Amino acid sequence: MGKEQAIKADSAKAKGFGFAPDHDETARLAFVGAFKKFVNFDIEGRVAKLFEDTLVPGCLAEGKREPETRDEAAALLEPHPLYKLWSSMTYHSQNLMWDAVQQTTDRTIEDQVAQYQALVASGAAQGSIALSDELLVKAPVATTEIHRQPGGYWRERREDDLEAALNYSGTVELYRIAKGMSAGESPPDDAFGRFVSAIARKYAPDLEPRSILDIGCGTGEQTLAYKREFPEAEVHGIDCARPFIRFAHAYAEDAGVPMHFAEMDAGATHFADDSFDLIVSIIMFHETSKAQAQAILKECHRLLRPGGLALHLDVPYQPGQTPLVRQVTNHWQVRHNGEPFWTGFAELDMKQEAIAAGFDPAAAFATYESVGQATYHFFGGRKNS
Amino acid sequence: MSKELPSGPRAGDRHTTFFDDPVKEHLLRGLVTVSMELSVSRERVATLEALLIEAGVIESGAADAYKPAGEDAAHRAQQRQKLVEGVLGPLVESLAEHG
Numbered sequence: 129m130g131k132e133q134a135i136k137a138d139s140a141k142a143k144g145f146g147f148a149p150d151h152d153e154t155a156r157l158a159f160v161g162a163f164k165k166f167v168n169f170d171i172e173g174r175v176a177k178l179f180e181d182t183l184v185p186g187c188l189a190e191g192k193r194e195p196e197t198r199d200e201a202a203a204l205l206e207p208h209p210l211y212k213l214w215s216s217m218t219y220h221s222q223n224l225m226w227d228a229v230q231q232t233t234d235r236t237i238e239d240q241v242a243q244y245q246a247l248v249a250s251g252a253a254q255g256s257i258a259l260s261d262e263l264l265v266k267a268p269v270a271t272t273e274i275h276r277q278p279g280g281y282w283r284e285r286r287e288d289d290l291e292a293a294l295n296y297s298g299t300v301e302l303y304r305i306a307k308g309m310s311a312g313e314s315p316p317d318d319a320f321g322r323f324v325s326a327i328a329r330k331y332a333p334d335l336e337p338r339s340i341l342d343i344g345c346g347t348g349e350q351t352l353a354y355k356r357e358f359p360e361a362e363v364h365g366i367d368c369a370r371p372f373i374r375f376a377h378a379y380a381e382d383a384g385v386p387m388h389f390a391e392m393d394a395g396a397t398h399f400a401d402d403s404f405d406l407i408v409s410i411i412m413f414h415e416t417s418k419a420q421a422q423a424i425l426k427e428c429h430r431l432l433r434p435g436g437l438a439l440h441l442d443v444p445y446q447p448g449q450t451p452l453v454r455q456v457t458n459h460w461q462v463r464h465n466g467e468p469f470w471t472g473f474a475e476l477d478m479k480q481e482a483i484a485a486g487f488d489p490a491a492a493f494a495t496y497e498s499v500g501q502a503t504y505h506f507f508g509g510r511k512n513s
Numbered sequence: 514m515s516k517e518l519p520s521g522p523r524a525g526d527r528h529t530t531f532f533d534d535p536v537k538e539h540l541l542r543g544l545v546t547v548s549m550e551l552s553v554s555r556e557r558v559a560t561l562e563a564l565l566i567e568a569g570v571i572e573s574g575a576a577d578a579y580k581p582a583g584e585d586a587a588h589r590a591q592q593r594q595k596l597v598e599g600v601l602g603p604l605v606e607s608l609a610e611h612g
Binding site: 151152155156158159160163209212213215216217219220223224269270271272273276278279280281282283284285286287289292370464466 | 519529541549550552
């Protein structure tokens with residue numbers, strides 16, 4: 129019990145290790161967050177109103193029928209100057225964001241790497257890290273700068289580099305502001321992981337996981353939540369990007385939470401059959417491909433113990449859920465924001481994908497759950513006991 | 514260092530434009546970037562003022578009540594003029610020479 133309390137009490141932002149902007153860098157990031165929020169809500173909202181109030185009625189007045197598909201809506205929207213403004217400002221906001229986080233990273237990276245190296249050299253870690261020279265990073269992560277992050281997820285510029293993860297970590301709070309999820313006080317850094325834990329309890333109230341796997345764990349900031357929420361469980365995080373695994377290991381150790389991180393392909397892990405009771409992921413599947421998504425779900429089914437739960441969170445932009453204008457602005461991400469599988473993922477029926485991967489149709493699911501104002505797509509299944 | 518470091522994916526374009534006139538579009542983006550830096554400077558000044566008041570160095574409202582005079586006022590006027598000329602001067606020259 130004492131251990132559990134100690135872990136929960138340590139949920140505040142880790143000190144010493146991690147993304148730490150100074151005064152002006154914080155102000156710059158706050159501006160980019162406000163700018164992104166304006167682009168996402170005000171400009172995009174005005175684009176949606178223009179579509180409904182002007183462009184569609186204009187179409188009908190010319191004797192044409194109302195646009196019914198994303199391509200038809202795009203043909204109406206794309207020539208309009210307001211849509212061009214939305215495109216330009218969305219694009220620029222992403223440039224500003226990466227430039228802003230890079231300033232903090234450039235100022236702190238040598239110290240962060242030194243902290244990581246000292247941790248590894250000390251042999252004092254409570255958890256573990258395993259890197260793999262055999263792992264081949266696959267497309268699209270191999271070939272695309274996802275979210276247009278300069279250098280992508282796996283570029284290394286110095287020995288024991290973790291720059292890619294440090295930059296990525298710096299954008300998380302900014303995205304919360306930009307999506308209207310952060311009003312005033314910041315939520316805890318592991319809020320997403322806690323949300324997924326709550327949904328796991330809702331979907332499998334009888335499950336008391338002894339071992340948990342977080343796939344595509346990235347910086348590991350969310351992975352920590354599973355140890356805090358299920359203190360008796362052994363928690364593992366895997367990712368194909370080495371800088372992120374290094375970052376996750378150092379971040380968890382700095383937070384005093386014992387975790388096990390490994391560089392691994394989520395579709396072909398090194399774990400034995402029936403290794404985990406709970407397998408989770410957060411906004412990872414849309415950064416894979418159709419073939420990889422199926423391979424990863426198959427791997428989840430193989431790795432789960434009977435009665436175990438696979439629970440994945442991703443973006444909620446399935447066409448049936450999403451107005452036409454939003455489908456157009458979402459599809460823009462494919463061409464201009466380094467998200468090649470964004471639309472492909474949205475158009476997949478993830479319940480059918482889970483069934484095809486081996487989950488019982490009665491135990492597979494694809495649902496929506498909300499936290500605050502935001503809604504997310506959940507999918508996966510429970511392995512038959 | 515002996516081994517080669519992973520290079521990452523091919524670098525994507527950072528300068529895609531969407532309007533017919535890329536020059537105007539970059540000017541608009543530049544304006545947003547300058548607004549960002551203005552916002553950063555404002556926050557810096559607000560922080561410094563708050564710290565000075567907190568430390569008892571100045572009283573609340575002292576900055577608003579301050580009236581530049583003499584050499585200080587002259588220096589400020591000179592800097593102001595230089596900034597206006599720096600921003601608009603080249604455009605004036607260019608239009609005068611090339612129409």
